[in-house]
Amino acid sequence: MSEFDYEFDSDVVTEEDIEVREPRLYHVMLYNDNYTTMDFVVYVLETIFHHSGPAAEKIMLDVHQRGKGVAGTYPRDIAETKALQTRNLAQEHHFPLKCVAEPV
Structure with a gap:
């Protein structure tokens, strides 16, 4: 008996045999801080996260009033890249x- 002794129903892999998982979202x-201007936060939301003006202002107000806000939800690599771009621009x-x- 070999170390790699497997039993297969067929030599063809079908869609039912493949498990696809969605990537974890972030x-x-x-x-919020006492130094970054509201205009700059709106600018970041429009340029890096591609929000419309009214949506960017709503998120900026969440950040200002609640202390934090969600700029966007993405797979890990994209989320980390956008966070880094935001920190560099700031x-x-x-x-x-x-x-x-x-993580979500």
Whole structure:
């Protein structure tokens, strides 16, 4: 008996034999601070996250009033990339905006 002794019903792999899982999603969270302007947060939401003006303003108000807000929900790689882009843009404009990717 071989080390790799398997029994197969057929040599053809069908769709029923393949398990496909959706990737785990992550929220990109923006956190409020006392220095980053509301206009800059709206700018970030429009340029990096591609939100419309009214949607960006609503998210910015969530960040301002509740202390944090969800900028978007993406698979892990995309969420981490957008969080990094946001932090880099904030640093270029001398703002301490905190942005992280958190599991949903």
